[in-house]
Amino acid sequence: MDQALEVFVTVVEKGNFTRAAEELLMTQPAVSQYVQALERSVGTKLLDRTNKYVRLNKAGEIVYHHAKEILGLYTRMNSLVDDLMHRAGGNLSIGSSYTFGEYMLPHLIAYMREHYPLIRPTITIGNTTEVAEMILRHEADIGIVEGDYHDEKLHIEAFAEDEMVVMVPRDGRYDHLQELALSELANETWIVREAGSGTREATERMFTRYGVHPEHIVEFGSTQLIKESVEAGLGVTLLSRWVVRKEVQLGTLHMLAPNGKPVARQFSWITQKTPYHTKAVEVFLELLHQRRGFPKEV
CATH class of the missing domain: 3.40.190.290 (D-Maltodextrin-Binding Protein; domain 2)
Known part of the structure; x- marks a missing residue:
């Protein structure tokens, strides 16, 4: 992986070079050097800088958007390879719409943590459109959405009414x-x-x-x-x-x-269109279909 991309993304998300250096356990001059090297590589400045802030310019917005996707794909690749040698574990990023995410998902995660303690879930709550966009940008491994959602770029499958x-x-x-x-x-x-x-x-x-x-x-x-x-x-x-x-x-x-x-409406899970999923995702999908950990209805 090009470390310059990781450094650049961290600078953007932390808002300045000092906080990025602290996050990456680097010196501030080293962070600046990585960003400058990336700018030389793409042939243009990517950041507007002052003593108070660091902001993306138009070229920077393009690079940041694609850098996030590249870093997400790289992490996913490593997870898939690692899964070949280990039991279900590692990070599991879940995006969920409000109804499922706030009232059903906590019970499911509690069950999963009890039976698969090596899986480390993180949850982001948003509306259906926001969750789908997270999957498209490779910011989540799996999403849970409500209702009749369609997108030809995603795999969508209903699992509960x-x-x-x-x-x-x-x-x-x-x-x-x-x-x-x-x-x-x-x-x-x-x-x-x-x-x-x-x-x-x-x-x-x-x-x-x-x-x-x-x-x-x-x-x-x-x-x-x-x-x-x-x-x-x-x-x-x-x-x-x-x-x-x-x-x-x-x-x-x-x-x-x-x-x-x-x-009546459907709850559906969505992922990228790929035959490959980490073991953590496969475990989560199995629990969804088995309704393991779901709370009792009224």
Whole structure:
């Protein structure tokens, strides 16, 4: 691997040469020499520098983007070769959408850590679009996304069905009901996730399916904030049954099936299109399909 690329990426992400030198256990002049050598190699300056900051210029943005991919591929190559001689272990980078990542993945990771202690997982949470972009940029080994996501550059495979239900406040209006025509909630304030979220996609698909067009919509980027807002009486929402397990058990929120049946969607895993996976990824995929460590549903 060209060490100049690693040094350059570290300088960019740390924001200056001094912090990069500390991270890499190098002297600051050595870091500068590596960056200068890379700039000579590509034939142009890559950084705008002052005494206070280091910033990428246009050429630097191109090099940084590709350097991240090169370093990711190099790490992956070493992991695959190392796996030929060792049991499942090493780093496992997981990108996950909010519903699965915040409410199901912790249980799965706990099970994996107990049975495969040599695997070292790291988790990044984002919406479905952000997770897919992480895989495309080689920033994660595997991603978990919600809903109907398609990308010809990625391998996408469904592994579980998710049921989504309408959540309403415990204010007496709906407490006696288990199901309700969605049209009866058209005048409510609907609290929805941001564009790019699998939950937002499922909500809009539900509105279209039942011909409902709410006049009042509030958009929040946090599932926990949405639950708290519904509990406070701000409005109603559509969420996964996994997300509201505790609130339903505690009785702080009330669950309704829209038009008598939950809204169904898929959880899918995504990877690069390749026949080669590290043993850590293979173990994780096996646990996904076996549902090992999954919490109990409501």
